[in-house]
Amino acid sequence: xxxxxxxxxxxxxxxxxxxxxxxxxxxxxxxxxxxxxxxxxxxxxxxxxxxxxxxxxxxxxxxxxxxxxxxxxxxxxxxxxxxxxxxxxxxxxxxxxxxxxxxxxxxxxxxxxxxxxxxxxxxxxxxxxxxxxxxxxxxxxxxxxxxxxxxxxxxxxxxxxxxxxxxxxxxxxxxxxxxxxxxxxxxxxxxxxxxxxxxxxxxxxxxxxxxxxxxxxxxxxxxxxxxxxxxxxxxxxxxxxxxxxxxxxxxxxxxxxxxxxxxxxxxxxxxxxxxxxxxxxxxxxxxxxx
Numbered sequence: 001x002x003x004x005x006x007x008x009x010x011x012x013x014x015x016x017x018x019x020x021x022x023x024x025x026x027x028x029x030x031x032x033x034x035x036x037x038x039x040x041x042x043x044x045x046x047x048x049x050x051x052x053x054x055x056x057x058x059x060x061x062x063x064x065x066x067x068x069x070x071x072x073x074x075x076x077x078x079x080x081x082x083x084x085x086x087x088x089x090x091x092x093x094x095x096x097x098x099x100x101x102x103x104x105x106x107x108x109x110x111x112x113x114x115x116x117x118x119x120x121x122x123x124x125x126x127x128x129x130x131x132x133x134x135x136x137x138x139x140x141x142x143x144x145x146x147x148x149x150x151x152x153x154x155x156x157x158x159x160x161x162x163x164x165x166x167x168x169x170x171x172x173x174x175x176x177x178x179x180x181x182x183x184x185x186x187x188x189x190x191x192x193x194x195x196x197x198x199x200x201x202x203x204x205x206x207x208x209x210x211x212x213x214x215x216x217x218x219x220x221x222x223x224x225x226x227x228x229x230x231x232x233x234x235x236x237x238x239x240x241x242x243x244x245x246x247x248x249x250x251x252x253x254x255x256x257x258x259x260x261x262x263x264x265x266x267x268x269x270x271x272x273x274x275x276x277x278x279x280x281x282x283x284x285x286x287x288x289x290x
Contacts, residue, residue: 028063031060032059032061032096033056034058036055039100039101040056062093063092067090068116069088070088070120073085073123077132082173083171084169085127086170087168089164091155092160094156094161099158111160126143126147143167
């Protein structure tokens with residue numbers, strides 16, 4: 001009876017020690033076996049693991065890809081337009097021993113604090129070397145890659161790999177929005193005024209060119225008309241001269257008609273002369289005067 005009373009506690013103690021020497025590694029975890037704070041074993045594959053009871057401890061870390069949203073960060077690009085930037089990083093533990101030695105017992109929480117400092121430094125350095133317009137343009141992707149590469153190099157000292165970095169928000173600080181909008185409005189108004197001025201100058205040049213063209217075309221047309229009129233007058237005079245040379249009586253008759261027309265022109269004209277005046281020769285005789 002006495003032997004049984006001794007054996008049962010001993011078996012219980014042996015069973016407890018045996019159970020405490022076995023641990024299970026989940027497929028989502030990575031495990032360190034520590035002995036008095038020193039790393040004695042690393043187990044990253046899922047399955048059973050063994051440790052020395054009461055002496056060694058098991059520390060578990062999340063082996064999956066983790067996310068880290070950063071706090072809003074104010075940066076100053078090259079053009080001194082301050083921006084408020086939010087970023088989101090994806091990272092994972094790649095070196096358990098280095099990770100444990102770097103961040104200590106606080107694990108992931110301490111790693112995220114240090115990783116956020118690394119990210120903030122990389123964001124300030126990369127975005128501080130370019131103008132704000134580039135941050136808001138299609139170059140944003142290349143800038144995020146530069147931030148990721150720089151943060152990755154720094155984070156490797158923690159046993160962490162930075163997989164990706166995204167800028168989730170890029171805005172102006174609230175206190176600068178009104179001033180920035182006013183400056184942008186003034187710039188747009190100045191550009192509009194410049195465009196209006198250039199348009200006015202162009203319109204004036206077009207109008208001046210059109211007026212000059214009108215004057216040139218009118219002068220040319222008037223010149224050609226005078227030439228044509230002179231040629232017509234010459235031809236008319238030649239015809240008259242030929243006709244008058246062939247028939248002197250017809251010439252005298254025509255000249256008398258021209259005199260009548262000029263003398264009687266006007267509704268209030270009055271002529272006082274002798275009835276036997278030569279002026280009336282063609283009006284009072286059927287035949288032309290000798």
